[in-house]
Amino acid sequence: MKAVAVLPGKPNSVHLREIPQPKLNDQPHAHVCSIPEGRAVLVKTLQIGVDATDREINEALYGNAPPGGEHLVIGHESFGEVLEVGAKVTELKPGDLVSCTVRRPGGSIYDKIGRNDITSEETYYERGINLCHGYMTEMFVDDAEYMVKVPPQLRHLGVLSEPASVCAKAIDQAYLAQHRLQVWSPKRAFVLGAGQIGLLATMMLKLRGLDVYTLATKPGPHRKSEIATAYGATYVSTKQESMHDLAKRVGKP
Amino acid sequence: MKAVAVLPGKPNSVHLREIPQPKLNDQPHAHVCSIPEGRAVLVKTLQIGVDATDREINEALYGNAPPGGEHLVIGHESFGEVLEVGAKVTELKPGDLVSCTVRRPGGSIYDKIGRNDITSEETYYERGINLCHGYMTEMFVDDAEYMVKVPPQLRHLGVLSEPASVCAKAIDQAYLAQHRLQVWSPKRAFVLGAGQIGLLATMMLKLRGLDVYTLATKPGPHRKSEIATAYGATYVSTKQESMHDLAKRVGKP
Numbered sequence: 252m253k254a255v256a257v258l259p260g261k262p263n264s265v266h267l268r269e270i271p272q273p274k275l276n277d278q279p280h281a282h283v284c285s286i287p288e289g290r291a292v293l294v295k296t297l298q299i300g301v302d303a304t305d306r307e308i309n310e311a312l313y314g315n316a317p318p319g320g321e322h323l324v325i326g327h328e329s330f331g332e333v334l335e336v337g338a339k340v341t342e343l344k345p346g347d348l349v350s351c352t353v354r355r356p357g358g359s360i361y362d363k364i365g366r367n368d369i370t371s372e373e374t375y376y377e378r379g380i381n382l383c384h385g386y387m388t389e390m391f392v393d394d395a396e397y398m399v400k401v402p403p404q405l406r407h408l409g410v411l412s413e414p415a416s417v418c419a420k421a422i423d424q425a426y427l428a429q430h431r432l433q434v435w436s437p438k439r440a441f442v443l444g445a446g447q448i449g450l451l452a453t454m455m456l457k458l459r460g461l462d463v464y465t466l467a468t469k470p471g472p473h474r475k476s477e478i479a480t481a482y483g484a485t486y487v488s489t490k491q492e493s494m495h496d497l498a499k500r501v502g503k504p
Numbered sequence: 505m506k507a508v509a510v511l512p513g514k515p516n517s518v519h520l521r522e523i524p525q526p527k528l529n530d531q532p533h534a535h536v537c538s539i540p541e542g543r544a545v546l547v548k549t550l551q552i553g554v555d556a557t558d559r560e561i562n563e564a565l566y567g568n569a570p571p572g573g574e575h576l577v578i579g580h581e582s583f584g585e586v587l588e589v590g591a592k593v594t595e596l597k598p599g600d601l602v603s604c605t606v607r608r609p610g611g612s613i614y615d616k617i618g619r620n621d622i623t624s625e626e627t628y629y630e631r632g633i634n635l636c637h638g639y640m641t642e643m644f645v646d647d648a649e650y651m652v653k654v655p656p657q658l659r660h661l662g663v664l665s666e667p668a669s670v671c672a673k674a675i676d677q678a679y680l681a682q683h684r685l686q687v688w689s690p691k692r693a694f695v696l697g698a699g700q701i702g703l704l705a706t707m708m709l710k711l712r713g714l715d716v717y718t719l720a721t722k723p724g725p726h727r728k729s730e731i732a733t734a735y736g737a738t739y740v741s742t743k744q745e746s747m748h749d750l751a752k753r754v755g756k757p
Binding site for chain 1: 614617626677682684689
């Protein structure tokens with residue numbers, strides 16, 4: 252089957268490649284962690300998102316091949332349809348739509364309690380990014396543990412699951428850190444950038460009831476400013492108003 | 505009686521000044537908050553610490569006089585002996601040793617719940633620093649609410665109460681913020697600077713069981729390196745070893 256891969260360390264090496272089709276009993280990243288007996292899920296890829304991390308990997312600024320090989324299959328923003336599940340998978344069945352998480356657990360206390368997203372280790376094992384092959388291929392296998400079921404009604408948004416999880420976590424961590432203040436009830440947020448992360452963060456901060464300003468360079472109206480505005484945020488072009496002037500104009504809530 | 509004051513806005517204006525002797529029913533900072541009936545404490549000054557904030561105030565980089573006057577009595581690291589207490593003060597009596605806190609409450613939610621140390625207001629009312637006269641005078645009056653009793657055995661350390669509170673709070677806030685990680689058990693700390701704050705922080709981090717490295721420029725041995733070492737920390741002169749090299753040498757715990 253086909254896959255899109257790079258040769259880590261070699262700039263602009265992105266290429267189409269023939270790789271073996273996966274089977275349910277494969278162990279795609281046994282060098283990090285094994286899929287327990289009966290817990291594997293085979294997924295047919297429907298969509299894969301591409302972001303700045305992918306661009307950096309292709310520019311050889313980041314990323315390593317899994318041990319024993321020269322290439323790295325890229326793609327970490329996954330969305331697909333379940334084709335087959337192991338005997339011990341009860342939470343998913345063929346036909347279900349899923350996104351698959353990126354980082355696999357290492358050895359730190361965070362990894363051991365299921366918070367491999369905040370590992371304290373310096374080496375990350377991330378599918379499509381570092382030391383594990385990614386999802387930009389026709390099919391892939393992984394542990395049901397790392398599959399996130401996407402409701403069919405959200406099929407058109409499923410590929411945004413991974414970037415959305417990044418925003419949700421960042422906002423959640425900010426609120427958790429501010430528990431140190433005993434009381435903290437923010438009223439206004441400034442989002443720097445209107446790429447997918449900026450727009451998803453805008454949406455989530457609006458859902459928290461904040462007055463949101465989304466800042467990017469290009470003067471609107473354009474697609475991004477329209478999306479920010481549709482969420483109820485105020486889009487600001489930093490070419491038209493500096494951050495300093497904006498802060499001065501809107502003041503404290 | 506005598507006081508040491510500056511003329512805010514005028515560099516190097518520090519001078520000795522004659523001011524009225526305070527009485528128990530004075531309201532030393534009525535423009536911010538009043539001392540409730542019967543809750544005043546009159547204190548005789550024993551020692552006042554001097555730090556970089558005082559230097560900056562004298563350099564006119566910081567500080568404002570209380571409304572209606574041109575001068576600001578400086579001194580915010582206080583230590584004194586109680587001379588007289590109001591009828592409703594039960595926690596202090598004449599002869600007790602006290603340090604007096606610096607910031608007085610404004611109007612934010614933090615101020616209202618007694619956490620004026622983390623006010624979200626932009627104007628701080630701080631005795632000896634901004635908009636309230638300080639303690640560098642023969643006597644002072646304040647609300648018993650802002651007095652911290654110092655055990656007689658710690659008489660020689662009482663003047664360090666205020667800077668010690670700064671370190672205690674900073675370390676506490678760091679631990680509280682890291683609750684966001686579910687688990688966090690740091691093993692090593694690096695303290696930058698070996699002034700009073702650096703050395704007090706070194707002591708407190710050692711008391712938390714950490715492996716502490718205290719960094720300052722001047723090669724030891726000297727008084728500061730000896731104090732750091734006496735606490736059980738490792739003193740490092742950044743002239744002898746760069747932070748980069750130190751981090752590389754000691755590695756992760």
